[in-house]
Amino acid sequence: xVFPFKSVEDFRIELTEEHELFRKSVRDFVESKVMPxxxxxxxxxxxxxxxxKEMVSLGFTGVGIPxxxxxxxxxxxxxxxxxxxxxxxxxxxxxxxxVRDLFVVPVLRWGSEYLRKRxxxxxAKGEARAAHAxxxxxxxxDVAAIQTxxxxxNNHYVISGRKIFITGAGEADYLLVSARTEPxxxxxxxxxxxxxVVEREWPGVRIxxxxxxxxxxxxxxxxxxxxxxxxxxxxxxxxVNEGFKVLMDTYDHARIGVAAQGVGxxxxxxxxxxxxxxxxxxxxxxxIAHGIITExxxxxxxxxxxxxxxxxxxxxxxxxxxPEFVVAASLAKAYATExxxxxxxxxxxxxxxxxxxxxxxxxxYLRDAIITTIYEGTNEIxxxxxxxxxxxxxxxxxx
Ligand SMILES: Cc1cc2nc3c(=O)[nH]c(=O)nc-3n(C[C@H](O)[C@H](O)[C@H](O)COP(=O)(O)OP(=O)(O)OC[C@H]3O[C@@H](n4cnc5c(N)ncnc54)[C@H](O)[C@@H]3O)c2cc1C
Numbered sequence: 001x002v003f004p005f006k007s008v009e010d011f012r013i014e015l016t017e018e019h020e021l022f023r024k025s026v027r028d029f030v031e032s033k034v035m036p037x038x039x040x041x042x043x044x045x046x047x048x049x050x051x052x053k054e055m056v057s058l059g060f061t062g063v064g065i066p067x068x069x070x071x072x073x074x075x076x077x078x079x080x081x082x083x084x085x086x087x088x089x090x091x092x093x094x095x096x097x098x099v100r101d102l103f104v105v106p107v108l109r110w111g112s113e114y115l116r117k118r119x120x121x122x123x124a125k126g127e128a129r130a131a132h133a134x135x136x137x138x139x140x141x142d143v144a145a146i147q148t149x150x151x152x153x154n155n156h157y158v159i160s161g162r163k164i165f166i167t168g169a170g171e172a173d174y175l176l177v178s179a180r181t182e183p184x185x186x187x188x189x190x191x192x193x194x195x196x197v198v199e200r201e202w203p204g205v206r207i208x209x210x211x212x213x214x215x216x217x218x219x220x221x222x223x224x225x226x227x228x229x230x231x232x233x234x235x236x237x238x239x240v241n242e243g244f245k246v247l248m249d250t251y252d253h254a255r256i257g258v259a260a261q262g263v264g265x266x267x268x269x270x271x272x273x274x275x276x277x278x279x280x281x282x283x284x285x286x287x288i289a290h291g292i293i294t295e296x297x298x299x300x301x302x303x304x305x306x307x308x309x310x311x312x313x314x315x316x317x318x319x320x321x322x323p324e325f326v327v328a329a330s331l332a333k334a335y336a337t338e339x340x341x342x343x344x345x346x347x348x349x350x351x352x353x354x355x356x357x358x359x360x361x362x363x364x365y366l367r368d369a370i371i372t373t374i375y376e377g378t379n380e381i382x383x384x385x386x387x388x389x390x391x392x393x394x395x396x397x398x399x
Contacts, residue, residue, distance in 0.1 A: 004394035010324065013312045019081055022074070026085040029058060034089040038361055041218040047096050056126030060086075060097050065104055070121030076253070077315040080260040084311075087264025091368040092218030094261060099168040099219075101254045102132030103176045106195060109253075110238035110246045119174055119197055131172035133163040133198075133224045134247060140165075141381050143178070143247055144189040148226065150179035150196065157181070157196065157236075159204075159229045165375075169207050169222035173200050176250075177226065182241050190244035195237040204229035215367030252326045255333040255376045256318060259311040262336030262372050266304045269340070269347035269365040273300065277350055293350060300343045307336035327389035334382035340369035 002008055033054060041047060055061065064079030065071025079101075086094035100123050107115050122128035139145035148161025159179050169175065175198045182192035198205060208223030238246040277288040277297055287293045310332040317325035344365035348355035355362050373379045391397040 004390060005324065010317075010322075011313065013309070013316050014319075015077070015312065019078060022078060023081045023085060025058075026060075026082050027088075029054070030085055030089040034086070034093060038090055038364075039359075041090050041092060042358075042364060043217075045217050045220065047093055047218050051093065052096065052126075055093075055097060061100065061126035062124040064101075065120065065124040066108075069108065069116055070124035072124075075315075075319040076256055077312065077319055080256060080311060080315045083257050083260035084264040084267070084308075087261045088268045090218060091261050091265060091372070092216050094264065095167060095216060095219045098254075098257045098261070099132070100130050101257055102167075102250060103130035103174060105253045106176055106237050106246050106250045107197065109249060110195075111197070112234065114234055115197055115237065123174070128173040129168060129171045130174045130176070131166055131168040131224075132176045132250070133166045133169065134176075134178045135163060135165050137162065137164055141378055143244060144184060144193070146178055146180060146193060148177070148179040150181045150194055150231070152181070152233075155233050157194075157231045157233065159196065159198070159226045159231055161226050162208075163224040163226070165211060165213075165221040166224045167219060167221045167375075169224050170210065174198070175200065175205070175224065176237065177224075178243055178247060179226075192241050193243040193247070194240050195243035195246045196231050197235045197237060198226070198229060198231055202229055202231070213371060215364065215369075215371045217364070217367075251377050252329055253318060255382075256311065256314045256325075256329045258372050258376045259307070259314065259329070259332035259336040262333075262338075262340035262369065263304070263308050263311050265340040265365050265369050265372070266300075266307055266336070266343045269344045269362065270300050270304050272362055273297065273343075273347035273350045276354075287350065296346050296350060300346055303339040303343060307332070307339040310335050324389075324393065327386060327393065330377075330382040330385040330389070333376070334373075334379040334386070337369060337372040338379060341366065341373060344369045 059072045062071035063074050063082050067073045083094045083098055104120055104123055107119055123130045136146050150157040150159045177196050177198045178193055180192055181194040185191045204227040206225040208225050211221050213220055277293055278286055280287045314325055314328035314332040317328050347362050351360060351362050354360045388399055391399060
């Protein structure tokens with residue numbers, strides 16, 4: 001009945017009153033402090049410093065990080081709820097906080113206790129910021145194609161290379177950097193990559209151009225240049241030459257956050273479209289009374305709630321440490337971000353000419369949604385993961 005899962009119990013989503021109280025508190029902040037300033041974020045193309053400070057003082061930078069490492073605790077589901085609510089107002093703002101997952105997840109799950117104690121608490125408390133530098137001009141989806149080199153010299157490594165599209169690099173104090181320590185083996189393309197914690201202030205680290213991508217105004221990614229950067233050996237995260245595993249595990253976890261961004265965008269676009277469809281009259285009737293618009297609203301609502309349920313389900317499985325969370329995360333990421341893109345497109349159509357006008361604040365949802373279908377593993381790559389996991393789960397096959 002529930003093939004390839006074992007039991008209906010596997011579909012349980014565990015939400016509590018604590019989750020709801022937290023959701024309300026994030027929503028209060030968003031509605032009073034962020035929504036009135038969406039234009040400023042878009043036009044200034046940055047997150048106002050006072051909003052960042054307020055998020056730090058509210059403890060948002062520590063949500064989902066264990067208390068023993070300076071965080072607020074709360075797990076993946078709590079972080080998903082925060083991301084969804086922040087994204088409802090500004091995806092860029094949610095990414096400003098959420099990008100830390102791409103640093104904190106690998107350090108907590110694969111780093112030594114020394115690395116965990118040294119680097120996670122400042123990020124959790126908002127005293128330091130972090131980014132994740134993997135993508136290169138010749139390597140995005142194909143992580144094993146990275147060219148950045150790390151040479152071992154005595155008790156340290158020397159890293160040189162160029163990374164692109166690095167979110168949050170302009171403000172980051174710490175970077176999780178991937179580099180080649182050995183060539184790949186003929187039967188193991190993934191072999192030979194190592195991941196490191198690199199401090200922004202170390203000689204040879206340079207933040208280059210800022211990209212001008214179509215959405216995420218307020219949090220545009222950067223180029224990072226590493227020129228003979230000397231990194232102590234204790235800053236290796238995970239096993240030497242096995243950094244590919246660290247990276248894949250990090251994306252498996254962090255992509256649940258991208259699904260939550262999709263849910264937040266979809267929610268915002270849906271609410272705007274619904275309100276407009278009730279208020280706007282054409283041919284003597286509100287838009288929502290015209291059959292084609294009624295159907296659009298129903299379909300938007302269906303996809304929104306399905307996206308939310310998949311995302312909460314993936315987060316629940318991750319919090320329980322269940323291996324099936326990997327397929328759930330990919331299902332949620334691909335579905336929720338495509339639902340966001342589709343719902344944002346319908347919201348524009350329902351607004352007619354106003355929908356494509358910047359001032360109405362609707363077209364930005366589509367610009368943001370498209371990006372969510374690309375980063376942290378494109379949705380084409382999610383489909384590959386989904387089928388691989390399905391074959392593994394159902395038949396024990398590895399492809
Ligand atoms: C706004 C933004 C922020 C980003 N932030 C970060 C960051 O903080 N850190 C970081 O390291 N990276 C970051 N990235 C990079 C992002 O993760 C990559 O852009 C993404 O993984 C895709 O890689 P690519 O651009 O090289 O595309 P490619 O891998 O070249 O893919 C091009 C197209 O081919 C498809 N494709 C590729 N391989 C296959 C295949 N095997 N089967 C089917 N289709 C395939 C892809 O789905 C895509 O449609 C960011 C990107 C953007 C746009």
